[in-house]
Amino acid sequence: MIEGVIYKQLKKFCDDRGTFMEIVRDDEEILTHFGQASASMTYPGVIKAFHYHKEQDDVWYFPYGNAQVVLYDLREESPTFQKTNVYYMGEENPSTLLIPKRVAHGYRVLGEKSAMIVYFTTRSYQPEEPDEYRIPYDDPQIAFQWETKFR
Known part of the structure; x- marks a missing residue:
């Protein structure tokens, strides 16, 4: 596993009204600071990859659909430098994934x-100085x- 990445399987609570899941909590110490929450829909088969950030960490969650998520460690000082993980x-x-700064990330929609x-x-995203670098x-x-x- 790439150093600093946190993968958390979510607990789904079900009853006759539906389901409930906690995605991110402040007492889990996953995010060092909260900046922004965003959502994006992607069509089947599309690949959105790769990009990374120098200043921010991300936590990802896919509430519907399914995705293959790929991480690549760009941190030269990391023991997992140039390693790849797939989730x-x-x-x-249902799961969440903490992606540390300077770990490239992307996904492909499955199904x-x-x-x-x-x-x-x-x-928060700053359009005049975006912390987003593409690969x-x-x-x-x-x-x-x-x-x-x-097979």
Whole structure:
């Protein structure tokens, strides 16, 4: 596992009215500071990758749809420098994922329906100085193979 990443399986509480899940709590010490909560819908098969931040951490949650999430450690001082982790998140596997600063991240929507990502950051987005740095999804250094392999 990439150093500093926190993966948390969510607990789903069900009754005859529906379900309830806590996503992020202030007593879990996942986020060092709260900056912003955002949501984005992505169509089936779309790859949104890669980007990273120098100043903020992210917590990701997919309330519907399913995604393959890929992380790549860019931190030269980290014992997991240049390591890759893959997580499968979404309605079939409710979970949250803390992505530390300087860890590149992206995802691919799996299945035949759209996915919604809700994410929390330690800084608000600043359009005049965005803390967002892009890397192509097919970057040769990361060399991640996005296609699904059937056996």
